[in-house]
Amino acid sequence: MRRFLVIFITSMFLISTVAIITTLVLNIVYPTTIFLSFSPESLNRNLCETYRCFPMRLLENCCVTLAIWASDGFRIWRCIILYNGISTLRRVIFLAFCFLLMFLSFAVGLVYMFLFTRTTLSLALFSSITLIINVTITTFIVARLLYHWRYIHDVLGPGHGSRYMKIVAMSIESASLIVVFNLVFIALVLIKFESNASFILLQMMVQVYVISPFLIVFRVAYNKASGSPTTGFRTQNAEEIVKIEI
DSSP states (O other), X not given: OHHHHHHHHHHHHHHHHHHHHHHHHHHHHOGGGSOOBSSHHHHIIIIISXXXXXXXXXXXXXXXXXXXXXXXXXXXXXXXXXXXTSOHHHHHHHHHHHHHHHHHHHHHHHHHHSGGGOOTTHHHHHXXXXXXXXXXXXXXXXXXXXXXXXXXXXXXXXXXXXXHHHHHHHHHHHHHHHHHHHHHHHHHHHTTOBOTHHHHHHHTHHHHHHHHHHHHHHHXXXXXXXXXXXXXXXXXXXXXXXXXXX
């Protein structure tokens, strides 16, 4: 678990850093290719037909796609772990559903990644799928945690099970960042919003998908929940908490 988290955090940090550097290069060297609006004409002009900066644009697209895949995959992995105790048939159906969601994200992500395969609304479709994934998987996670909380509450009494409610709060907090961002983004695409401010929103995309899973790791590692006081722990204790609760 520790090795996986180190690799995951390092990879997400590198993706975030590369995305920032790529954006700066594109803005300085190719200022006319920036994303100016969410209209189909602007999408086609600035994203679909910009080939003179193809390597940098492709790298930027890869960062967005990899960040979304990693964030969604991390959330689905946590959900699968929570449902280890269900019956074999239900688990097979549940795993098939999770893999279907990941396949949809993977397929649309490949379309978005490469300029020559992108359609006008491919990014909006990608955002819609990841929105569905986050809402659905978070609902499954919360439902499972509430089930365990109810069981502990009934067996041991009202004073127990608070840890489950803390994890519920963390899960909702992490997912809400992506959900709100994608709702705003999809709405702007659908209404063909015309503003230079849209460029800022797009450049936030990678960072949003990197921060979301980091919230879970950070909160669990330091035993924090929404509204809880700041409490520090030794590294060894934090790692044990991560192993148990993530």
